[in-house]
Amino acid sequence: MAADPAVPATPPVAEALDGRRLFVTGTTGFLGTALVERLLRCAPGAHLVLLVRPGRKRTVEQRAQREIFRNDCFDRLRDEVGGKEAFEALVADRVTVVAGDVATDGLGLDDHGREVLAACDTVIHSAATVSFDSPLDLAVEVNLLGPSRIARTxxxxxxxPHLVAVSTCYVAGNRRGAAPEIRVDDSPFWIDVDHRREVEAARRVRADAEAASRSPENLAAFRAEAVDELGAAGGPLLAEKTEQRRTAWVKDQLVEAGRARAASLGWPDAYAMTKALGEKALGEDRGDVPVSIVRPAIIESAWSEPVPGWIRGFRMAEPVIVSYARGLLSQFPGVPEGTVDVIPVDLVVGAICAVAARGPAHDDGSPDITQVASGSSNPLEFQRMVDLISAWFTEHPLYDRDGQPISVPEFKFPGRGQVEGELKRATRVLTAADKVLSALPLRGRQAEWATDLEERREMVDRASTYVTLYGAYTECEAIYGVDNLLALHADLTPDDQRDFGCDPRVVDWEHYVREIHLPSVVKHARVRTDGRTGGSEARSTRLRRQVLSDTRQMAAFDLENTLIASNVVTSFAWLASRRLEAADRRTLTLRLLAEAPSLLRLDARDRSDFLRHFYRRYEGAPAEELFADSAEMLSELILTKSFPAGIRRVREHRALGHRTVLITGALDFVVEPLRPLFDDIVCTRMTVAPDGTYTGQMTEVPPTGESRAQALYDHAAAHGIDVAEAVAYADSTSDLPLLEAVGFPVAVNPEARLASLARKRGWLVETWDKAPGYAPPRLPLSRPPGPRRERLRVPGHRRPERGARRWKVGP
Known part of the structure; x- marks a missing residue:
């Protein structure tokens, strides 16, 4: 829209900002990044001071480079100035980064930062916790107190200096009809709330939740949840997971407290509530600082600047859109004829820049309001948006893992309560089924059943979360006035309308949704958009190439159910039955079968305790004979139960020059025949009595759980190996410490829990089969030795042989 020639135009935005120093917060976020890019590209005379919170491992300069300037938002500017080096020189010349945090009094600035801030002409405050499920106290500290902290500093x-504070249109709350550009406390529907008491209350809620989370009952529950998720993963990992559960519980309490308090006052959530109270607090605490407030609606991908469709992260609409395209969501609360008030990010940036260039609108510096929304001037109806999305995904469907196109369902608009009820029922059914499958001893391909079911349950949980978070916004029937916005745009020169335009009427919604937004959403969601099964490299192929790279340094292997389909019980049964008579062999078999359930429970609870308990059975066993028998067991049992692909993998690593190490809780005489395969073996050993028999007691802590990971660290240190360049193969959650210790973990024939974790964490999963054509005996018993060989008998048998040595093979 051209400016009216009869109305004197304001100075061009770039000219007004020339020579100014602008202090900007929130620049690592979606809106902040776009704002920095526009100011650098279109206001070449402005100098930017960016407030960045220090990271745990990175300086603020490193965070700025990594999280702001490496973003593809700056690709256009990089090209325009002549490449990477020229762009870096421009940033070094026009940008200053200071450490600070708007959630801290005084903004956490040091003397240098305070000096830099004092020299600034304009402050643009866009930092916020924008999540709709932020904990109440965090939303209070950042959204409510943040603007006032800046004014007080x-x-x-x-x-x-002129303070431009970015808020949100949703400070108007759950209202219907017109929501004009006025101060929140000027609204006839404003409920007067003392924001200071809200701050005190939020901090008390945090303290109360922290205290409650540490009650014995809750800590026991968190520990039980950790065990349920990780199994016998070892003390440190279970402790870490328990603490994660505790902190998540505290966050949930604070999220729910914020949601409940906001609902009681007429806001959709704590985000909108704290933003509204933040505006009120800023008006009271601003002192002599002139203030302008910019309120965007739902910010989405760019209309044209810096390029059409630019977006960072998932905004509000993207998770819902992708869930619908995947067939997960067929209904969502909302009013079909209602307005979905979305606004492209570049129009919001244009408005902020124009307000900053214009300066305070009121002579006394009192807050002026500019709402950046589309609903009143260029409305997009919910039904129309859904029709556009449905048509687009019908033409461009997503594909499932089997390469089949996903048909989008017919979208419905029920009430929020109905949708939440249906999703809760689905969650209960899937949770019950998941528990049943998780309790079964499923491995490898069978474990994928449980993994697929859990993934489905998580998808339903995610959909339920979307309904809870966004349902109030899709049902919102407020219409946000934009008279000040349109006047601001009209006062711009034609060139500034091109570079800093903020008129929502320029958006063609059909073109935006079909040609700009949805292609961008699909690209950033990294979803499957074709049914090809062989056209692109499979993810497993890429991961396998990484683990077999010649840059790897070490490969650590578990044994049981990783390289062989066997376990310590199987080995014991074979060795113990080697010198038993037929009757005693039957007795041994029956005992082991009867004990199987209790042994499985003990193994699932604590692998180390299980080994200590089970290895007591070797008390009195002759060490020399067991070593001899184990050599025969290699060919008769171990190799027949081995996974040929696993043995080949060990040899592949050795051929690449990687150091191979076997780390197992199996006994030394059982694994001794495998020594030619490995450079080193870390295993369990038992003490030997003076008469040459085993005592049934271990010489040291068995390599299970965290001790297995420690063995890996010790071995790597002894040989100068970087564990980040190591590979580990294992099958169970009890091996998690080992898998997490290396840079390249591989889950082999994983149990259900590990299969699920491996999928979530993006690990390589290998399914190795036993040699085809071999049918092993049902019971892992050895063939009886010849008549000349000595036999051992189970103690208590009615016909003991006179003078025979006894080996206690019973429990």
């Missing part, structure tokens, strides 16, 4: 410095 400026007052302490004795300066009064």
């Amino acid at each position: 400026l007052a302490d410095l004795g300066v009064a």
Whole structure:
């Protein structure tokens, strides 16, 4: 839209910003990144000071480079200035980064930061916790107190630059009809709330939740949940998971407290509530600082600047759109004829820049309001948006893992309560089925059943979360006035309307949704958009190539159910039955079968305790004979139960020059025949009595759980190996410490729990089969030795042989 020639135009935005120093917060976020890019590209005379919170491992300069300037948002500017080096020189010349945090009094600035802030002409405050499920206390500290902290810090410095505070249209709350560009407390529907008491209450809720989370009952529940998820993963990992559960519980309490408090006051969530109270607090605490407030609606991908469709992260609409395209969501609360008030990010950036260039609108510096929304001037109806999305995904469907196109369902608009009820029922059914499958001893391909079911349950949980978070917004029937916005745009020169335009009427919704937004959403969601099964490299192929790279340094292997389909019980049964008579062999078999359930429970609870308990059975066994018998067991049992692909993998690593190490809880005489395969073997050993028999007691802590990971660290340190370049193969959650210790974990024939974790974490999963054509005996018993060989008998048998040595093979 051209400016009216009869109305004197304001100075061009770039000219007004020339020579100014702008202090900007929130620049690592979606809106902040786009704002920095526009100011650098279209206001070449402006100098930017970016407030960045220090990271745990990175300086603020490193965070700025990594999280702001490496973003593809700056690709256009990089090309325009002549490449990477020229762009870096531009940033070094026009950008200053200071450490600070708007959630801290005084903004956490050091003396240098305060000095830099004091020299700034304009402050643009866009930092916020924008999540709709933020904990109440975090939303209070950042959204409510953040703007006031900036104003108070400026007052302490004795300066009064123009403060442009970014808020949200949803400060109007759950209202219907017109929501004009007025201060929140000027609304006839405003409920007067003391924001200071809300701050105190939020902090008390945090303290109360923290205290409650540490009650014995809750800690026991968190521990039980950790065990249920990780099984016998070892003390440190279970402790870490328990603490994660505790902190998640505290967050949930604070999220629910925020949601409940917001609902009681007429806001959809704590985000909108704290933003509204933040505006009120800023009006009271601003002192002499002139203030302008910019309120965007739902910010989505760019209309044209810096390029059409630019987006960072998943906004509000993207998770719902992708879930619908995947066939997960067929209904969502909302009013079909209602307005979905979305606004492209570049129009919001244009409005912020124009307001900053214009300066305060009121002579007394009191807050002026500019709402950046589309609903009143260029409405997009919910039904129309859904029709556009449905048509687009019908023409461009997503594909499932089997390469089949996903048909999008007919979308319905029931009430929020109905949708939440149906999703809760689905969650209960899937959770019950998941528990049943998780309790079964499923491995490898069978474990994928449980993994697929869990993934489905998580998808339903995710859909339920979307309904809870966004349902209130899709049902919102407020219409946000934009008179000030349109006037702001009209006062711009034609060139500024091109570079800093903010008129929502320019958006052609059909073109935007079909040609700009949806292609961008699909690209950033990294979903499957074709049915090809062989056209692109499979993810497993890429991961396998990484683990077999010649840059790897070590490969660590578990044994049981990783290289062989066997376990310590199987080995014991074979060795113990080697010198038993027929009757005693039957007795041994029956005992082991009867004990199987209790042994499985003990193994699932604590692998180390299980080994200590089970290895007591070797008390009195002759060490020399067991070593001899184990050599025969290699060919008769171990190799017949081995996974040929696993044996080949060990040899592949050795051929690549990787150091191979077997780390297992199996006994030394059982694994001794495998020594030619490995450079080193870490295993369990038992003490030997003076008469040459085993005592049934281990010489040291068996390599299970965290001790297995420690063995890996010790071995790597002894040989100068970087564990980040190591590979580990294992099958159970009890091996998680080992798998997490290396840079390249591989889950082999995983049990259900590990299969699920491996999929979530993006690990390579290998399914190795036993040699085809071999049918092993049902019971892992050895063939009886010849008549000349000595036989051992189970103690208590009615016909003991006179003078025979006894080996206690019973429990």
